Amino acid sequence: MAKEILGYIKLQIPAGSANPAPPVGPALGQKGLNIQDFCKQFNDATKDLEKGAPIPTVITAYKDRTFVFVTKKPPVTFYLKKAAKIKSGCQTPGRSTLGKVTMAQIKEIAKEKLEDLNAYDVEQASKIILGSARSMGMEVV
Numbered sequence: 251m252a253k254e255i256l257g258y259i260k261l262q263i264p265a266g267s268a269n270p271a272p273p274v275g276p277a278l279g280q281k282g283l284n285i286q287d288f289c290k291q292f293n294d295a296t297k298d299l300e301k302g303a304p305i306p307t308v309i310t311a312y313k314d315r316t317f318v319f320v321t322k323k324p325p326v327t328f329y330l331k332k333a334a335k336i337k338s339g340c341q342t343p344g345r346s347t348l349g350k351v352t353m354a355q356i357k358e359i360a361k362e363k364l365e366d367l368n369a370y371d372v373e374q375a376s377k378i379i380l381g382s383a384r385s386m387g388m389e390v391v
Contacts, residue, residue, distance in 0.1 A: 340387020
């Protein structure tokens with residue numbers, strides 16, 4: 251018989267640096283899960299990724315106080331900021347531009363994020379990422 255699910259917890263945690271401090275500790279503590287165990291497992295699973303990259307994580311909590319978690323790739327904005335070498339997006343997108351990205355960089359990001367995006371091929375994924383770049387105030391060359 252399958253375990254009964256208590257709930258889902260969605261968090262964005264920096265790769266390789268999960269600790270019991272907020273937001274991880276309080277979110278897991280509410281469901282009665284072992285916080286140290288999660289932190290150790292998460293850090294082991296993300297040790298090969300870029301240190302500090304924000305990793306979207308979905309934790310499934312079960313009634314018997316066990317859990318499983320699924321990690322995804324970092325958000326598109328993380329990759330775009332890295333490609334344009336900027337700290338944050340533009341405050342007034344559409345009126346001013348903050349950085350530049352090339353179509354080659356957008357296609358590379360699309361290949362990386364394809365499994366997480368709602369697209370069947372790299373061309374469609376590129377259009378999604380292109381829209382994100384424009385909404386962040388980036389110029390595409």
